[in-house]
Amino acid sequence: MYVDELKKIIDADRVTINPTMLEQHSKDESYHTPCLPDAVVFPKTTEEVSRIVAWANERHVPIIPFGVASGMEGQIIPQQGGISLDFQLMNRVLEVKPQDFLVRVQPGVTRMQLNKELKKYGLFFSVDPGADATIGGMAATNASGTTSVRYGIMRDQVRDMEVVLADGRIIHTGSMAAKSSSGYHLNGIFVGSEGTLGVFTELTLKLYGIPEASVTARASFPTVTDAVAAACAVMAAAIPVARMELVDGRSIQQVNRYKGTGYPELSTLFFEFHGNEAGLAHDLAFAQEIVGEHGCSDFISETDSLRQAALWEARHHLAYAFLHGYPGKKAMSTDVCLPLSELAGAIGHARELIEQSGMVGGIVGHIGDGNFHSLLMVQPDSSADIEQAEAINAQIVSYALSRGGTCTGEHGVGLGKAKYQRTEHGAALDVMYAMKQMLDPNNILNPGKIFIF
Amino acid sequence: MYVDELKKIIDADRVTINPTMLEQHSKDESYHTPCLPDAVVFPKTTEEVSRIVAWANERHVPIIPFGVASGMEGQIIPQQGGISLDFQLMNRVLEVKPQDFLVRVQPGVTRMQLNKELKKYGLFFSVDPGADATIGGMAATNASGTTSVRYGIMRDQVRDMEVVLADGRIIHTGSMAAKSSSGYHLNGIFVGSEGTLGVFTELTLKLYGIPEASVTARASFPTVTDAVAAACAVMAAAIPVARMELVDGRSIQQVNRYKGTGYPELSTLFFEFHGNEAGLAHDLAFAQEIVGEHGCSDFISETDSLRQAALWEARHHLAYAFLHGYPGKKAMSTDVCLPLSELAGAIGHARELIEQSGMVGGIVGHIGDGNFHSLLMVQPDSSADIEQAEAINAQIVSYALSRGGTCTGEHGVGLGKAKYQRTEHGAALDVMYAMKQMLDPNNILNPGKIFIF
CATH class of the missing domain: 3.30.465.10 (Uridine Diphospho-n-acetylenolpyruvylglucosamine Reductase; domain 3)
Structure with a gap:
């Protein structure tokens, strides 16, 4: 084992093979299967990182940079073993x-x-x-x-x-x-x-x-299509929203169950506006007019910061509401992003797939960007659950890619989206892989991520 | 000569070696020495471009993409001959x-x-x-x-x-x-x-x-340092300026000579704001307050679109005013960009270098970005002029690089900034060059630009 060699490069007490530590560095927030690293190393300086990586390159040992493991696609899982390089001591x-x-x-x-x-x-x-x-x-x-x-x-x-x-x-x-x-x-x-x-x-x-002033607002709609159309109309009017989130009715229902609240169980848009007070009043009035034209009858806004937080509560508690409601399950989150004109169709299609499957799942979207997530509740050790969720994900991705979108708006490729890279990028994937080979000829840097051939 | 081969790949009448045409494709707006291409080719489709480039790659013939030659650093000059690939027929x-x-x-x-x-x-x-x-x-x-x-x-x-x-x-x-x-x-x-x-x-x-409304404004200052400080204060206040340009006193003087106008020959900021009317009034008042604190006593604003154009006239006519005032000369434009905190020092330093040199030169800046140009009037066939301007440029670049800036904010590297790449990028330049070699092993794509080793 190479751990003794490592201890000559970096203080011995910052190299560990403690089983609890290895286990902590084996998994992230995703549904992907954990794998143990060979060792966890805690560098303190750039020079130490450079020494460790150069050594690993000569010894062909994988290096997996590690933060707090909040990733959604298994990027920090050491699938091929190696060193989990934990940056908690480089936190200044x-x-x-x-x-x-x-x-x-x-x-x-x-x-x-x-x-x-x-x-x-x-x-x-x-x-x-x-x-x-x-x-x-x-x-x-x-x-x-x-x-x-x-x-x-x-x-x-x-x-x-x-x-x-x-x-x-x-x-x-x-x-x-x-x-x-x-x-x-x-x-x-x-x-x-x-x-x-x-x-x-x-x-x-x-x-x-920090903006001079901010306002938040919430608006619910008869259908998810109305909500998406309203959001697209707000973007088309070039109202400079600071945040604009879609939460579907099924997700609001889950929040009501978790928090004992009574929000209308309808597709809802959550807004935040930043600017000066005069401009904000104008933006808010304009947004209210637009959502009104798309069937919203309960536009509520807040300027007080505590009340603003309360107004957004349903959005903030969404993920916890699902995780709490289904103990032992994890959320597999889809992450496509499409041009705005294709968004209503894509969300309708995803909602339909979830209903047909009988799985538990909510939809939440960073809708001004055209990015939405279907949160599918899966039992991480159930291959049937995972396969079903994967199948839904594959169809959602396929829909997005055929309409000019991307398989991942913000979660990254990691393990879960590697299989879609060729379809999404075509011949450009070869250029990406050539860059990888040029910069990492021994394939030590987080091997097995992004590219699978 | 390979022109006959080319005529088999693309319609013969879209391949030319006409001397006037070659001459038109030998130079851009810069002071760099023109060079003739071997031929000019006008592709109509992506497939034609692909065929031409693949052929050039086999034959080791340089390919130089050509637009309208408005570049400032000689990017389209075919220094090593080859084919100028003119995109005027691909303009839809x-x-x-x-x-x-x-x-x-x-x-x-x-x-x-x-x-x-x-x-x-x-x-x-x-x-x-x-x-x-x-x-x-x-x-x-x-x-x-x-x-x-x-x-x-x-x-x-x-x-x-x-x-x-x-x-x-x-x-x-x-x-x-x-x-x-x-x-x-x-x-x-x-x-x-x-x-x-x-x-x-x-x-x-x-x-x-297109924004709902816009306002323009102009403000002049006792010194260039005051103008820069005012601009930085506007940025720090997070006023969302759509445009904010600095024009120095020497440049305003040149405009007055050229246009017979009577603008105060002082360092001047030109503003444009985009937004809704309520927000704009607030932004404008806030900007006026800030520039007032930095010694401006003549803040003028306009909402009418024709009058807006008139208000910005001095900025728009700047380059022409110099070119017109010194017939036969060309402007060598420096192009550094720095963090805002270093901008006043950098502009003061540049102004001093110009004064000391005795050259004719004005300073204009996209100042919210930290980017400014010294326009130095040079006789393109005078090596003494070019050398003097190059020496000033080198000092301006050196000042910027030692303070976290870049040698080119927007004009690109081309021929003029290649010599600064190693100092600016250090070991990263080797990564860039490795990418170039990987993607263009025969060095046919605009050879001689960006990299000189």
Whole structure:
């Protein structure tokens, strides 16, 4: 076993083969089958990461970067063994540059930790995937979430990264400039590469000023098609929504059961608007007019921050409501993203598939982006459950790909979406794989993810 | 000569060696020395492009994609001869998808042609580099300009591209989905690759709704430092400016000479705001308050569209004013971009270098992005002029790179910025070059650009 060799490269007490620790590093939030790493290593510096990776490259040992395991597609599962590289000791906010709207962080910083730190500067980091993920993990999967419709996805926020390549070389992928036409855009390629091209050791991120004012609103609709049409009309009117989430009737029902609430069990849109007060009043009135034209009769808005949270409660409790309601089950989440004109059809199709299957499942969508999730409740050790959910997922993906969409809007490829890569990317997949082979000829960087041939 | 071979691949009348035509394809807007291509070819379809490129790859003949030659760094100059691939016959707007805020175009479409077409849908394409460039050319250099502070740069607008690779393979780099975490982000790498990685044959672009209302404003300041500080304060206040341009006193003086106008010959900020009327009034009042705190005493605003154009006149006429004032000279434009906190220092430093040199030069900046240009008037056939301007450029670049900036914010690398790539990118340049070698092993795609070793 190579653990003794590792202990010569990094302090022995930061290399562990403790079974509980290995088990903790064997799985994420997904339904994918856990696998144990050979060892877990906790680096403290970029130089240590570089030494470990260079060593692993010579010994052909897999390296799997690990944050807090909040991923949805098994990206951190060490399917081929190797070293789980846990970044919990590299969790410092290194520098806030308020005048530049920038922050430099280590990859193990979580987004809530970061936002707590930024609050005193009147700034915030915009990407909100729900979970309190690490910044390194969010960059690896190109995470996004509820605010992306206004502020963009993870890739849009990364100005620069320090990356350790497979051979131990350390590079920077960008600069602190807001824009650049210099060289090739390495930021873009490394963000979303899921640990397969290099290991991130530092990130410089774009920040935003906390908005002067915000308003939230909720609106329910007779049918899911009405709700989607209303959301598309809000986008077409170019109302700058900061958040716009769809939650279907089945999901609201689940929240009512879990929380004992009495929300109308109808397809519902949750809104948040950011801006100045005068502009917000106008945006809100315009949005209300539009949803009214699509059958909404209960548009409710709030400016008080506590009441705002209450208004969004049903959206926030959604995942827990399902997990709580079906103990022992996990949610397999589909993640397609389509052009807005195809969204109503896609959601209708997904709803129909779920009904036909008899599975328990709700639909929630970051609808301004055209991204929605079907949460399918599965027993992780039931191959029948998994197969049925996989079959539904395959049909949802196939529908999306045939209409110009993508198999994953924000969860990444990992293990679950590798089988759709050829259909989605065609010959471009060969270009991607050639990049992988060029940067990682020994296939040590998170092997088995993204590509299966 | 290989022209006879080419005429077997594409209609003979779309292959030319006419000397006037070769001369037209030998140069762009820059001060770089022209070079003739061996032939100019006008493809009509993707399949033709694929056939031509595959043939060129076998014969080791350079391929230089050509739009309207409005580039600023010699990207389309065929330094090593070869074929200038002129896209003027591939200039159709293929499909407008208003509900999806998308348009599919051929690379030879120009941005004004596109915006004319889009107007009837109430939509616009946001990137405005000044020149009426082609969309293919703008994607190749990752162009940006006055509106990027609000709507983003070219890379942000490209949802998908059809690209012909060096061996003739045709790939798609993205999809129509607003976001994706599927595979590697090829859009990002190909945008800004300046014809060195592949030839673009189709582009799907993001569009925006024409804003409900807009306001323009102009404000002049006692010193350039005050103007920059005011601009940074507007950004810090998160006022969503749609455009915010700096024009220095020397440039305003040149406009006054050219147009016979009487603008105050002071550093001036030009603003444009987009939004709804209520929000705009608030934004405008807030901006006026901020610029007032930085010594501005003549804030003027306009809502009427004709008067808006008049208010921005000095900004629009800037380049012409210099070119007209110094007949026979060309403008060498520097193009650095820095974090906002470093901008005042960088502009002060550039102004000082220009004064010391005795050269004629103005400074204009897309200041919300941290990007500014020093326009240095040079005699293109005077090596003394060129050398002096190059020396100033080198110092401006060096200042920017040592402060986290980039050598080119929007003009691209081409011939002029290749020498700064190693300093800017360090070991990352080796990764970029490895990508180039992998995708273009025979070095036929715009050879000699970006990389000089």
